[in-house]
Amino acid sequence: MTKPKWNFDEIIDRTKSNAIKWNQEFMKEYFKYDDMLPLWVADMDFRAPNELINALRKRVDHGIFGYTVPPKSYYDAIINWFKRRHNWAIEKDWIKFAPGVVPAINFIIQYFTQPGDNIIIQEPVYYPFASSIKNNGRNVLNNQLVINDNHYEVDFDDLEKKCKEPRTKQFILCSPHNPVGRVWTKKELTEMGKICNENNVIVISDEIHCDLIFQNNQHIPYATISDEFAQKSITCVAPSKTFNIAGLKSSIVIIPNKILCDEYFAQITNLSIRAPTIFGAVATETVYNKCEEWLDELLKYLWQNFEFLKSFFADFHQNIMVFDLEGSYLPWVDFGKLGIEPKELDRIIKEEAKVCLDDGAMFGKSGEGFQRFNLACPRSVLQDALERITKALKKHIG
Numbered sequence: 001m002t003k004p005k006w007n008f009d010e011i012i013d014r015t016k017s018n019a020i021k022w023n024q025e026f027m028k029e030y031f032k033y034d035d036m037l038p039l040w041v042a043d044m045d046f047r048a049p050n051e052l053i054n055a056l057r058k059r060v061d062h063g064i065f066g067y068t069v070p071p072k073s074y075y076d077a078i079i080n081w082f083k084r085r086h087n088w089a090i091e092k093d094w095i096k097f098a099p100g101v102v103p104a105i106n107f108i109i110q111y112f113t114q115p116g117d118n119i120i121i122q123e124p125v126y127y128p129f130a131s132s133i134k135n136n137g138r139n140v141l142n143n144q145l146v147i148n149d150n151h152y153e154v155d156f157d158d159l160e161k162k163c164k165e166p167r168t169k170q171f172i173l174c175s176p177h178n179p180v181g182r183v184w185t186k187k188e189l190t191e192m193g194k195i196c197n198e199n200n201v202i203v204i205s206d207e208i209h210c211d212l213i214f215q216n217n218q219h220i221p222y223a224t225i226s227d228e229f230a231q232k233s234i235t236c237v238a239p240s241k242t243f244n245i246a247g248l249k250s251s252i253v254i255i256p257n258k259i260l261c262d263e264y265f266a267q268i269t270n271l272s273i274r275a276p277t278i279f280g281a282v283a284t285e286t287v288y289n290k291c292e293e294w295l296d297e298l299l300k301y302l303w304q305n306f307e308f309l310k311s312f313f314a315d316f317h318q319n320i321m322v323f324d325l326e327g328s329y330l331p332w333v334d335f336g337k338l339g340i341e342p343k344e345l346d347r348i349i350k351e352e353a354k355v356c357l358d359d360g361a362m363f364g365k366s367g368e369g370f371q372r373f374n375l376a377c378p379r380s381v382l383q384d385a386l387e388r389i390t391k392a393l394k395k396h397i398g
């Protein structure tokens with residue numbers, strides 16, 4: 001039998017590598033508890049593809065690390081990846097740099113809106129959206145997602161109402177949607193986009209999870225829907241979730257509209273952050289050119305982890321609802337029907353089970369009673385976490 005090229009079951013000790021996910025002091029400060037098995041922040045415990053490690057090593061061996069400019073091959077790698085995997089024909093001039101998607105969202109808010117303007121989000125959603133809006137002195141308008149038949153959907157009437165408010169300037173779309181795991185269909189995206197376009201609301205499409213798609217779902221880049229959609233949107237992507245290189249700070253902002261693009265570039269040039277670091281550029285180019293096979297294997301492993309989690313909870317209790325995972329490695333689980341008060345549920349998981357999950361309430365009030373898991377760990381770690389959680393819950397639900 002041939003040895004598999006990748007071993008996602010391998011346990012790698014990250015506790016001494018300054019990984020935020022495994023840092024007990026950080027967890028203590030942030031969550032109040034420590035000594036926890038971490039399945040929280042969207043960061044994977046898998047060894048990176050060898051092609052990436054070798055490319056970084058080769059660059060280290062060169063021995064000189066001065067100011068750098070990304071080569072044409074960096075842009076080609078991005079263009080080819082999005083063409084190949086997402087059927088999106090991106091032009092080189094549309095591609096701009098950001099040290100992260102969250103910084104990019106902050107820049108876009110600062111450069112294209114004024115204090116006091118409204119920005120729409122759809123809770124429950126990735127919590128830095130709301131904090132970025134508030135920290136910049138803008139107002140959050142929450143077009144809350146609705147649950148229909150155990151499936152999250154968009155309230156289009158409410159979206160329209162919020163877009164029509166005179167000071168509404170932007171809508172931050174999370175596509176795929178963290179934490180509810182939805183991969184929006186073309187029909188849904190088209191409907192959302194039409195409403196925004198009619199009301200001159202610019203769409204910031206955060207597509208950082210676009211490569212992590214399961215089963216028959218298909219990610220549709222928002223800007224591919226029509227030229228009007230492209231011209232009235234800014235898309236944020238990154239190789240960081242797909243290949244677990246968030247520590248290399250190398251995100252990508254795609255702006256087909258020349259006026260918006262020039263303004264964004266002028267501003268980041270002003271801040272002197274217009275290009276990735278040497279290692280960020282090497283990593284981006286390498287993963288997009290050489291690590292596709294690793295990603296395809298990773299997706300299979302993550303899906304098996306999801307099925308494992310789903311059947312574990314199904315065997316344990318019929319009142320725990322695991323939502324379908326169409327995209328991302330962050331399943332969304334509703335514990336609300338267990339009859340435990342949401343704060344107490346979070347305490348039981350963190351303090352008694354000693355597992356660190358992201359409490360659903362962090363993603364907005366509509367997330368109370370939910371918990372967000374992170375499946376990007378060896379299956380034995382996931383099993384350990386699930387056993388700890390169910391053992392602790394048993395004491396409270398009889």
Ligand SMILES: Cc1ncc(COP(=O)(O)O)c(C=O)c1O
Nearest residue numbers: 042100101102103126178208251
């Ligand atoms: C939807 C979404 N956007 C952005 C980020 C973070 O992006 P970055 O680390 O590039 O700022 C995350 C991380 O989990 C995310 O889930």
